[in-house]
Amino acid sequence: MGVKVMKARETYKVEYPALYASESNAEGKKFNCVQRGHQNTLENYPQFLLMLGLGSIKYPLISSIGGAVWLAGRIAYFEGYSTGKPENRRLGAFGYIGLFTMMGCAIKGIYDIIRA
Numbered sequence: 001m002g003v004k005v006m007k008a009r010e011t012y013k014v015e016y017p018a019l020y021a022s023e024s025n026a027e028g029k030k031f032n033c034v035q036r037g038h039q040n041t042l043e044n045y046p047q048f049l050l051m052l053g054l055g056s057i058k059y060p061l062i063s064s065i066g067g068a069v070w071l072a073g074r075i076a077y078f079e080g081y082s083t084g085k086p087e088n089r090r091l092g093a094f095g096y097i098g099l100f101t102m103m104g105c106a107i108k109g110i111y112d113i114i115r116a
Contacts, residue, residue: 001038001078008034008082037081037089041074048099055105058112063105069098109114 008014012031014021020035021028048070055063073095080088 001041004078004082005034005038025083033084033086034082037078038084040081041078044074050103051099051102051106055102055109058109059105063102064107066098066101067103070095071098073098 008031009016012021014028014029014031021031023029023032050068052063052067055066073092077089077090077092077095080091
């Protein structure tokens with residue numbers, strides 16, 4: 001994702017230190033969609049790591065499958081968002097299945113540890 005943002009900076013001529021482009025034209029909006037898709041993934045990454053780590057204590061296989069589904073969802077989200085049409089980001093909504101799977105493993109694993 002970071003590589004795509006760097007390529008988009010070159011393509012749409014957005015120089016540092018500007019984080020986003022002016023949306024006065026279609027090119028600026030396209031760059032901003034690429035940047036926002038990347039930023040959103042970075043914002044959600046800590047929760048992913050927490051759920052994956054906690055869920056893997058007792059249920060490593062199920063949690064890792066959930067993690068793979070979440071990652072595939074994030075890639076689909078980013079690719080959809082990067083089209084310049086923000087509504088296409090919905091393509092990655094299936095990633096929540098992975099997140100909730102990891103969350104369930106984390107909650108159940110912690111419950112089992114506390115109850116033991």
